[in-house]
Amino acid sequence: MKKYIFLILLQTLFVETAFSQKVIPASVSSNAVYPKLVIGIVIDQMRYDYIYKYWSKYCNDGFKRLVNEGYSCKNTNFNYVPTYTGPGHASIYTGTTPAIHGIVGNDWYDREVASRVYCVKDKSQKTIGTLNEKDSSGSMSPHRMLTTTITDELKLSNNKKSKVIGISLKDRGAILPAGHMANAAYWMNAEGMWISSSYYMKNLPVWVTNFNAKSLTQKYLSQVWNTLLPINQYTESLSDTNVFESPYEGELLPVFPHNLLEIVKKEGNELIKATPFGNSILKDFAIETIKSEQLGKRTFCDFLALSFSSTDYLGHQFGPTSVEVEDCYLRLDRDIAELLKFLDTYLGKNNVLIFLTADHAAPENPLYLKSLGIGAGTIDGSTFKSVNETLKNMYGDSIIEKYINQQFYLNNKVIGRRKLDKVDVENYIASQVVLVKGVAASVTRTTLCNSEFTESPRMLIQKGFNQKRSGDVMLNYEPGWMDYVTLGTTHGSAYSYDTHVPLIWYGYLIKHGSTVEPINITDIAPTLALLLNIQFPNGCTGKPIQMLFK
Ligand code: ZN
Numbered sequence: 001m002k003k004y005i006f007l008i009l010l011q012t013l014f015v016e017t018a019f020s021q022k023v024i025p026a027s028v029s030s031n032a033v034y035p036k037l038v039i040g041i042v043i044d045q046m047r048y049d050y051i052y053k054y055w056s057k058y059c060n061d062g063f064k065r066l067v068n069e070g071y072s073c074k075n076t077n078f079n080y081v082p083t084y085t086g087p088g089h090a091s092i093y094t095g096t097t098p099a100i101h102g103i104v105g106n107d108w109y110d111r112e113v114a115s116r117v118y119c120v121k122d123k124s125q126k127t128i129g130t131l132n133e134k135d136s137s138g139s140m141s142p143h144r145m146l147t148t149t150i151t152d153e154l155k156l157s158n159n160k161k162s163k164v165i166g167i168s169l170k171d172r173g174a175i176l177p178a179g180h181m182a183n184a185a186y187w188m189n190a191e192g193m194w195i196s197s198s199y200y201m202k203n204l205p206v207w208v209t210n211f212n213a214k215s216l217t218q219k220y221l222s223q224v225w226n227t228l229l230p231i232n233q234y235t236e237s238l239s240d241t242n243v244f245e246s247p248y249e250g251e252l253l254p255v256f257p258h259n260l261l262e263i264v265k266k267e268g269n270e271l272i273k274a275t276p277f278g279n280s281i282l283k284d285f286a287i288e289t290i291k292s293e294q295l296g297k298r299t300f301c302d303f304l305a306l307s308f309s310s311t312d313y314l315g316h317q318f319g320p321t322s323v324e325v326e327d328c329y330l331r332l333d334r335d336i337a338e339l340l341k342f343l344d345t346y347l348g349k350n351n352v353l354i355f356l357t358a359d360h361a362a363p364e365n366p367l368y369l370k371s372l373g374i375g376a377g378t379i380d381g382s383t384f385k386s387v388n389e390t391l392k393n394m395y396g397d398s399i400i401e402k403y404i405n406q407q408f409y410l411n412n413k414v415i416g417r418r419k420l421d422k423v424d425v426e427n428y429i430a431s432q433v434v435l436v437k438g439v440a441a442s443v444t445r446t447t448l449c450n451s452e453f454t455e456s457p458r459m460l461i462q463k464g465f466n467q468k469r470s471g472d473v474m475l476n477y478e479p480g481w482m483d484y485v486t487l488g489t490t491h492g493s494a495y496s497y498d499t500h501v502p503l504i505w506y507g508y509l510i511k512h513g514s515t516v517e518p519i520n521i522t523d524i525a526p527t528l529a530l531l532l533n534i535q536f537p538n539g540c541t542g543k544p545i546q547m548l549f550k
Pocket residue numbers: 044045084085086088312359360
């Protein structure tokens with residue numbers, strides 16, 4: 001009898017062990033069943049076509065390797081506006097849009113405090129990693145993000161055993177992806193040093209202090225930036241001497257070679273962010289993070305969220321068709337190749353799950369488009385001066401409190417004091433602003449709260465509209481029109497030049513292939529959740545990408 005019970009027990013144990021190998025939670029390490037490390041790579045301002053535009057000049061081990069060995073979702077788009085960095089990173093990692101996660105812009109107007117607020121600013125936190133008492137660049141946290149991220153869910157799945165770290169040159173590019181429960185987020189201050197916030201830690205780990213002590217920023221800036229390949233090979237870009245680019249401070253013309261040794265004297269160490277070497281130092285720091293924190297070498301699945309931002313700084317300054325931006329991508333390609341090669345020997349390809357995407361894309365410079373006969377132009381608050389004056393004459397007071405993120409915030413106090421009908425005021429403004437050149441359409445808060453749009457661009461406005469944080473009259477510009485820039489470019493619209501980004505999956509469980517099926521940026525987080533067998537983020541509205549599981 002005893003023997004019989006023992007056998008049953010043994011059998012139960014065996015069955016449970018066999019079964020648990022199949023449905024083992026992400027918190028339990030297994031070479032074959034779960035990745036040891038997830039790396040999210042966001043390339044700031046990367047258009048999907050950059051993969052193909054520069055293809056012949058990429059090396060075999062960077063972007064080409066990701067495409068040739070991984071799975072490309074070639075038709076991935078942002079499904080809300082405004083297409084900016086803060087909302088972009090939040091939407092990738094929360095699997096939902098600003099309507100729900102609340103990051104409605106990099107900055108927005110906060111009616112309660114009657115001022116502009118920055119998406120990750122948190123005055124209750126201090127900078128960690130600087131001796132300069134006045135350096136507030138670390139007084140940041142994710143406190144304004146209203147939902148969990150996929151990185152939060154990974155930590156919730158195993159009682160916080162997974163390590164989650166976010167790294168970017170930009171605070172928002174590190175903080176929002178790493179979520180509310182991160183072990184750390186690091187970004188770069190004006191001195192070119194890696195810092196953090198008291199939200200995460202009391203002191204920098206010794207390895208970060210040691211990394212800063214190497215003064216790599218200064219080393220990278222002690223050179224003349226010349227093109228990686230002979231400049232006459234940059235045939236995909238405009239001539240280097242075109243008139244649509246901004247020079248660095250102190251530079252007469254925005255042309256190669258860029259003497260960083262001289263420019264740094266004017267711009268300071270922060271200059272590194274607006275050179276391809278900002279991406280290189282991020283790659284160096286990422287490899288150091290993986291080694292020092294033993295990411296992927298522990299019992300639990302770890303997550304490193306990387307965001308390469310120099311592409312965005314250079315895009316804004318020189319525009320998407322510049323030799324500078326092309327050179328930045330060719331160098332980033334080599335940096336990514338180095339990171340992949342390191343992971344090969346450190347963990348092995350099948351133990352790492354990587355996805356690569358962007359936080360938004362970017363249009364051509366408006367003056368360049370105009371020179372080609374294509375409609376384009378720029379708009380800012382002053383564009384609506386005549387509308388403002390008409391309103392003042394009608395109501396005898398300033399009805400518009402703020403114009404930001406293509407939205408008007410109305411002054412509710414004046415509307416209340418003068419006993420105006422708010423809906424009438426919204427409708428009147430909406431009807432007037434579309435008369436302005438470059439404005440294609442407008443939609444009011446009341447309409448957004450009472451209807452459901454299913455087609456772009458109004459659907460994208462609705463998904464970017466947060467009832468508490470957004471404005472009262474939202475605009476959509478004509479294609480080619482953007483917020484004010486003369487040289488370089490900017491982004492933010494609902495059009496594909498701003499919404500269409502790359503999405504490549506690589507490594508653990510990922511088969512080679514590609515699809516042109518439409519995919520939303522919010523589909524990344526739930527896809528990750530299924531690959532890791534964990535909960536979806538708590539505000540998730542995206543859908544898992546089915547092709548990856550076939
Ligand atoms: Zn960005």
